[in-house]
Amino acid sequence: MAVTVLLLAAATGQAQAHKVIASVFASGTDIEGEIGFSNGDMAADTVVEVFDTQGNKLGQTKTDSDGFFTYTPTSQVNHVFRADLGAGHIAKTVFDISEMSSVLNGDQLAQTSGETATGIGDSPSAASENVAITEQQEILIAAIVRDELRPLRREITAYKEKNDFQSILGGIGYIFGFFGIAYYIAARRLRAKDKQA
The missing domain is CATH 2.60.40.10 (Immunoglobulins)
Incomplete structure:
Protein backbone atom coordinates (compact mmCIF):
# COMPACT_ATOMS: atom_id res chain seq x y z
CA MET A 1 0.00 0.00 0.00
CA GLU A 115 -17.82 63.80 -33.55
CA THR A 116 -21.38 64.72 -32.61
CA ALA A 117 -20.32 66.23 -29.28
CA THR A 118 -18.03 68.74 -30.99
CA GLY A 119 -20.51 69.84 -33.61
CA ILE A 120 -20.71 73.07 -35.60
CA GLY A 121 -22.51 75.05 -32.88
CA ASP A 122 -19.68 74.68 -30.34
CA SER A 123 -17.38 77.60 -29.77
CA PRO A 124 -13.59 77.05 -29.98
CA SER A 125 -13.17 77.68 -26.25
CA ALA A 126 -15.83 75.08 -25.35
CA ALA A 127 -14.17 72.52 -27.62
CA SER A 128 -10.76 73.11 -26.01
CA GLU A 129 -12.23 72.63 -22.52
CA ASN A 130 -13.59 69.18 -23.48
CA VAL A 131 -10.25 67.81 -24.65
CA ALA A 132 -10.23 64.02 -24.70
CA ILE A 133 -7.13 61.88 -24.67
CA THR A 134 -5.59 61.32 -28.05
CA GLU A 135 -5.34 57.96 -29.75
CA GLN A 136 -1.58 57.84 -29.06
CA GLN A 137 -2.19 58.46 -25.35
CA GLU A 138 -4.85 55.76 -25.30
CA ILE A 139 -2.46 53.26 -26.92
CA LEU A 140 0.27 54.20 -24.45
CA ILE A 141 -2.05 53.80 -21.45
CA ALA A 142 -3.28 50.43 -22.74
CA ALA A 143 0.30 49.20 -23.18
CA ILE A 144 1.24 50.30 -19.65
CA VAL A 145 -1.81 48.59 -18.15
CA ARG A 146 -1.10 45.37 -20.10
CA ASP A 147 2.50 45.34 -18.89
CA GLU A 148 1.39 45.84 -15.29
CA LEU A 149 -1.24 43.08 -15.52
CA ARG A 150 1.07 40.42 -16.97
CA PRO A 151 2.68 39.43 -13.65
CA LEU A 152 -0.74 39.38 -11.99
CA ARG A 153 -2.11 37.02 -14.63
CA ARG A 154 0.85 34.71 -14.14
CA GLU A 155 0.40 34.73 -10.35
CA ILE A 156 -3.33 34.02 -10.64
CA THR A 157 -2.68 31.09 -12.97
CA ALA A 158 -0.02 29.67 -10.64
CA TYR A 159 -2.37 30.14 -7.67
CA LYS A 160 -5.17 28.26 -9.44
CA GLU A 161 -2.82 25.39 -10.34
CA LYS A 162 -1.45 25.21 -6.79
CA ASN A 163 -4.91 25.11 -5.26
CA ASP A 164 -6.07 22.46 -7.72
CA PHE A 165 -3.11 20.27 -6.79
CA GLN A 166 -3.75 20.85 -3.08
CA SER A 167 -7.40 19.91 -3.56
CA ILE A 168 -6.39 16.66 -5.25
CA LEU A 169 -3.98 15.78 -2.45
CA GLY A 170 -6.61 16.71 0.14
CA GLY A 171 -9.14 14.44 -1.56
CA ILE A 172 -6.67 11.57 -1.58
CA GLY A 173 -6.03 12.20 2.12
CA TYR A 174 -9.74 12.01 2.89
CA ILE A 175 -10.03 8.72 1.00
CA PHE A 176 -7.13 7.18 2.92
CA GLY A 177 -8.60 8.54 6.16
CA PHE A 178 -11.99 6.95 5.51
CA PHE A 179 -10.34 3.62 4.67
CA GLY A 180 -8.29 3.87 7.87
CA ILE A 181 -11.43 4.42 9.94
CA ALA A 182 -13.16 1.51 8.21
CA TYR A 183 -10.19 -0.82 8.85
CA TYR A 184 -10.05 0.31 12.50
CA ILE A 185 -13.75 -0.45 13.02
CA ALA A 186 -13.41 -3.80 11.24
CA ALA A 187 -10.39 -4.73 13.38
CA ARG A 188 -12.24 -3.86 16.60
CA ARG A 189 -15.17 -6.02 15.54
CA LEU A 190 -12.84 -8.94 14.75
CA ARG A 191 -11.14 -8.59 18.15
CA ALA A 192 -14.51 -8.46 19.89
CA LYS A 193 -15.57 -11.67 18.10
CA ASP A 194 -12.27 -13.37 19.01
CA LYS A 195 -12.72 -12.49 22.70
CA GLN A 196 -16.27 -13.89 22.70
CA ALA A 197 -15.23 -17.15 21.09
Whole structure:
Protein backbone atom coordinates (compact mmCIF):
# COMPACT_ATOMS: atom_id res chain seq x y z
CA MET A 1 0.00 0.00 0.00
CA ALA A 2 2.86 2.39 0.79
CA VAL A 3 4.39 1.63 -2.61
CA THR A 4 1.08 2.54 -4.29
CA VAL A 5 0.98 5.86 -2.45
CA LEU A 6 4.55 6.68 -3.48
CA LEU A 7 3.87 5.77 -7.12
CA LEU A 8 0.69 7.85 -7.10
CA ALA A 9 2.51 10.85 -5.63
CA ALA A 10 5.33 10.54 -8.17
CA ALA A 11 2.89 10.23 -11.08
CA THR A 12 0.91 13.31 -10.04
CA GLY A 13 4.12 15.30 -9.60
CA GLN A 14 5.19 14.52 -13.16
CA ALA A 15 1.79 15.35 -14.59
CA GLN A 16 1.74 18.64 -12.69
CA ALA A 17 5.11 19.72 -14.06
CA HIS A 18 4.07 19.17 -17.67
CA LYS A 19 0.64 20.80 -17.80
CA VAL A 20 0.48 23.39 -20.58
CA ILE A 21 -1.24 26.73 -20.01
CA ALA A 22 -2.43 28.89 -22.91
CA SER A 23 -4.71 31.91 -22.78
CA VAL A 24 -5.74 34.62 -25.23
CA PHE A 25 -7.75 37.82 -24.85
CA ALA A 26 -8.65 41.00 -26.72
CA SER A 27 -6.21 43.86 -26.32
CA GLY A 28 -7.44 46.86 -28.29
CA THR A 29 -7.38 45.86 -31.94
CA ASP A 30 -4.92 43.01 -31.26
CA ILE A 31 -5.20 39.59 -29.71
CA GLU A 32 -2.71 39.04 -26.90
CA GLY A 33 -1.84 35.70 -25.37
CA GLU A 34 0.42 33.81 -23.03
CA ILE A 35 1.83 30.29 -23.30
CA GLY A 36 3.77 28.31 -20.72
CA PHE A 37 3.71 25.49 -18.20
CA SER A 38 1.82 25.34 -14.93
CA ASN A 39 5.07 25.29 -12.94
CA GLY A 40 5.81 28.86 -14.10
CA ASP A 41 8.19 28.09 -16.98
CA MET A 42 7.10 30.18 -19.95
CA ALA A 43 7.38 29.27 -23.64
CA ALA A 44 10.05 31.77 -24.68
CA ASP A 45 10.69 32.42 -28.39
CA THR A 46 8.14 29.84 -29.51
CA VAL A 47 6.35 30.01 -32.86
CA VAL A 48 2.58 30.33 -32.47
CA GLU A 49 0.57 29.34 -35.54
CA VAL A 50 -2.86 30.88 -36.09
CA PHE A 51 -5.67 28.97 -37.83
CA ASP A 52 -9.38 29.41 -38.39
CA THR A 53 -11.75 26.76 -37.04
CA GLN A 54 -11.63 24.85 -40.36
CA GLY A 55 -7.84 24.46 -40.09
CA ASN A 56 -6.82 27.09 -42.66
CA LYS A 57 -3.63 28.88 -41.62
CA LEU A 58 -4.17 32.61 -41.06
CA GLY A 59 -0.65 33.50 -40.00
CA GLN A 60 1.84 33.10 -37.20
CA THR A 61 3.58 35.04 -34.48
CA LYS A 62 6.28 34.37 -31.91
CA THR A 63 6.33 34.59 -28.12
CA ASP A 64 8.71 36.95 -26.37
CA SER A 65 11.08 35.94 -23.56
CA ASP A 66 8.15 35.97 -21.08
CA GLY A 67 5.91 33.70 -23.17
CA PHE A 68 3.62 36.53 -24.35
CA PHE A 69 2.58 37.20 -27.92
CA THR A 70 0.38 39.57 -29.87
CA TYR A 71 -1.44 38.97 -33.14
CA THR A 72 -3.42 41.42 -35.25
CA PRO A 73 -6.44 39.65 -36.77
CA THR A 74 -7.02 40.13 -40.48
CA SER A 75 -10.44 38.47 -40.74
CA GLN A 76 -13.61 38.26 -38.64
CA VAL A 77 -13.39 34.52 -37.83
CA ASN A 78 -12.65 32.63 -34.63
CA HIS A 79 -8.89 32.14 -34.25
CA VAL A 80 -7.20 28.94 -33.10
CA PHE A 81 -3.73 29.50 -31.63
CA ARG A 82 -1.39 26.49 -31.60
CA ALA A 83 2.19 26.18 -30.36
CA ASP A 84 4.41 23.09 -30.24
CA LEU A 85 6.39 23.23 -26.99
CA GLY A 86 8.33 20.02 -27.69
CA ALA A 87 8.24 16.58 -26.05
CA GLY A 88 4.63 16.14 -27.16
CA HIS A 89 3.36 19.26 -25.41
CA ILE A 90 0.96 21.22 -27.63
CA ALA A 91 -0.64 24.46 -26.51
CA LYS A 92 -3.96 25.09 -28.24
CA THR A 93 -6.59 27.69 -27.45
CA VAL A 94 -9.45 29.36 -29.32
CA PHE A 95 -10.21 33.09 -29.41
CA ASP A 96 -13.86 34.00 -30.05
CA ILE A 97 -13.78 36.90 -32.51
CA SER A 98 -17.03 38.28 -31.07
CA GLU A 99 -14.94 39.53 -28.12
CA MET A 100 -12.85 41.52 -30.59
CA SER A 101 -15.94 42.76 -32.46
CA SER A 102 -17.38 44.29 -29.31
CA VAL A 103 -14.12 46.14 -28.73
CA LEU A 104 -14.05 47.41 -32.30
CA ASN A 105 -17.72 48.40 -32.23
CA GLY A 106 -17.14 50.24 -28.94
CA ASP A 107 -14.27 52.22 -30.50
CA GLN A 108 -16.41 53.13 -33.50
CA LEU A 109 -19.23 54.27 -31.23
CA ALA A 110 -16.84 56.41 -29.19
CA GLN A 111 -15.53 58.08 -32.33
CA THR A 112 -19.00 58.88 -33.68
CA SER A 113 -20.22 60.20 -30.32
CA GLY A 114 -17.10 62.37 -30.11
CA GLU A 115 -17.82 63.80 -33.55
CA THR A 116 -21.38 64.72 -32.61
CA ALA A 117 -20.32 66.23 -29.28
CA THR A 118 -18.03 68.74 -30.99
CA GLY A 119 -20.51 69.84 -33.61
CA ILE A 120 -20.71 73.07 -35.60
CA GLY A 121 -22.51 75.05 -32.88
CA ASP A 122 -19.68 74.68 -30.34
CA SER A 123 -17.38 77.60 -29.77
CA PRO A 124 -13.59 77.05 -29.98
CA SER A 125 -13.17 77.68 -26.25
CA ALA A 126 -15.83 75.08 -25.35
CA ALA A 127 -14.17 72.52 -27.62
CA SER A 128 -10.76 73.11 -26.01
CA GLU A 129 -12.23 72.63 -22.52
CA ASN A 130 -13.59 69.18 -23.48
CA VAL A 131 -10.25 67.81 -24.65
CA ALA A 132 -10.23 64.02 -24.70
CA ILE A 133 -7.13 61.88 -24.67
CA THR A 134 -5.59 61.32 -28.05
CA GLU A 135 -5.34 57.96 -29.75
CA GLN A 136 -1.58 57.84 -29.06
CA GLN A 137 -2.19 58.46 -25.35
CA GLU A 138 -4.85 55.76 -25.30
CA ILE A 139 -2.46 53.26 -26.92
CA LEU A 140 0.27 54.20 -24.45
CA ILE A 141 -2.05 53.80 -21.45
CA ALA A 142 -3.28 50.43 -22.74
CA ALA A 143 0.30 49.20 -23.18
CA ILE A 144 1.24 50.30 -19.65
CA VAL A 145 -1.81 48.59 -18.15
CA ARG A 146 -1.10 45.37 -20.10
CA ASP A 147 2.50 45.34 -18.89
CA GLU A 148 1.39 45.84 -15.29
CA LEU A 149 -1.24 43.08 -15.52
CA ARG A 150 1.07 40.42 -16.97
CA PRO A 151 2.68 39.43 -13.65
CA LEU A 152 -0.74 39.38 -11.99
CA ARG A 153 -2.11 37.02 -14.63
CA ARG A 154 0.85 34.71 -14.14
CA GLU A 155 0.40 34.73 -10.35
CA ILE A 156 -3.33 34.02 -10.64
CA THR A 157 -2.68 31.09 -12.97
CA ALA A 158 -0.02 29.67 -10.64
CA TYR A 159 -2.37 30.14 -7.67
CA LYS A 160 -5.17 28.26 -9.44
CA GLU A 161 -2.82 25.39 -10.34
CA LYS A 162 -1.45 25.21 -6.79
CA ASN A 163 -4.91 25.11 -5.26
CA ASP A 164 -6.07 22.46 -7.72
CA PHE A 165 -3.11 20.27 -6.79
CA GLN A 166 -3.75 20.85 -3.08
CA SER A 167 -7.40 19.91 -3.56
CA ILE A 168 -6.39 16.66 -5.25
CA LEU A 169 -3.98 15.78 -2.45
CA GLY A 170 -6.61 16.71 0.14
CA GLY A 171 -9.14 14.44 -1.56
CA ILE A 172 -6.67 11.57 -1.58
CA GLY A 173 -6.03 12.20 2.12
CA TYR A 174 -9.74 12.01 2.89
CA ILE A 175 -10.03 8.72 1.00
CA PHE A 176 -7.13 7.18 2.92
CA GLY A 177 -8.60 8.54 6.16
CA PHE A 178 -11.99 6.95 5.51
CA PHE A 179 -10.34 3.62 4.67
CA GLY A 180 -8.29 3.87 7.87
CA ILE A 181 -11.43 4.42 9.94
CA ALA A 182 -13.16 1.51 8.21
CA TYR A 183 -10.19 -0.82 8.85
CA TYR A 184 -10.05 0.31 12.50
CA ILE A 185 -13.75 -0.45 13.02
CA ALA A 186 -13.41 -3.80 11.24
CA ALA A 187 -10.39 -4.73 13.38
CA ARG A 188 -12.24 -3.86 16.60
CA ARG A 189 -15.17 -6.02 15.54
CA LEU A 190 -12.84 -8.94 14.75
CA ARG A 191 -11.14 -8.59 18.15
CA ALA A 192 -14.51 -8.46 19.89
CA LYS A 193 -15.57 -11.67 18.10
CA ASP A 194 -12.27 -13.37 19.01
CA LYS A 195 -12.72 -12.49 22.70
CA GLN A 196 -16.27 -13.89 22.70
CA ALA A 197 -15.23 -17.15 21.09
